[in-house]
Amino acid sequence: MPSIRRGSERGQVNLGWLNSLHTFSFGHYYDPEHMGFSVLRVINDDTVAPGMGFDTHGHRDMEIISYVLQGALEHKDSKGNHHIIPAGEVQLMSAGTGIAHSEYNYFATEPTRFLQIWIRPGSKGLSPGYAQAKIKQEGPLTPLATPGGQHGSLVIHQDASLYRLKLSEGETYTLNADNRWGYLHLVEGSAQTAEICLEPGDAMGLTAQESATVTATAPLEALWFELPPG
Template identity: 45%
Template structure:
């Protein structure tokens, strides 16, 4: 079964410096039918204006993954980490017992475009942690690249949840397949471009909730970048 979540049906907030679309209920956007998917709680697609950003703020008991699509995002946190993320970078922050952090556009000219993802951890009150890795476009082009997993295998960042997160970049006609175990569920998020998923077209910002499917076939139409969350 595949249920499509259209981009235009997402929550939307434009604060001037921040233009944000919420796949699931977040902040002032509330939809009881879209509170999350399995242990996936938040997917926000954000555009942050030049030299603007999120000031220092706290989190706890959440796995936070940041995926930059365009531009440069500057990160600072109470664990002493400081980094500038660019396209291809993936960051995981375990909020655990509590962290504060800030995120801002590193550029004084161009916006930064990113996905911020929250995943419920399998254990509360974890020790806060941080990890960031870079993945080349060639690792994702026409193939599924594991970028986050419970055991950190194949060079992925480690998350404290039964999750396999894949990224792929597909040109027109390029195809990838994901075999799905019978008791697993998949959320497909189109970050840019368009694809055909098991015969159904998805455009930028569209998503699909997948259950009870043996195989997912993804074919690129316009140059597409897609995230696939394989969840228990």
């Protein structure tokens, strides 16, 4: 039976300039029942006020993905990277041995919303790296980050893959991670499986040999993770 994480039950932090919903324990939000899923450690749904953002801070030994849903992020880091990430693009920063960066809402008059995703790397002490891309949807399931950069996806330093799932209303897709674990996070739209209805912010985890057929009950966008067994 798939495990379900309801979006309405996520941890919430509102700092005025930042409204963040935490799927897993993060910062001041702690829930021992939700510490991650396999090597997937963080999914934060962050909405940043106009002109505001995260001051320079450091990370190490983490694969950090930002998927911008609305607005644009301005990224600067200690390796000299300075980029704008508009809605629809995906960024992958390998923190490795250590990197400091800042992230700001690029716009002064509208909010920016993005998903901040952390995945533990396959090994520690890697060289820091940065990449971003606008990846065209090819069929229902399109890779955004994979170990080998398959089909133009970004390269992640872990035996894990991230895909974007897009379905039209009434369209059906079967998710199966075979001997791996799978995690579906609904971005927008809604879906029905044999057992449950999924709404935006809801997530569903599958362990090895489990599968789930989802039918979009409204135009659907979701992120699908294939992960090593936890």
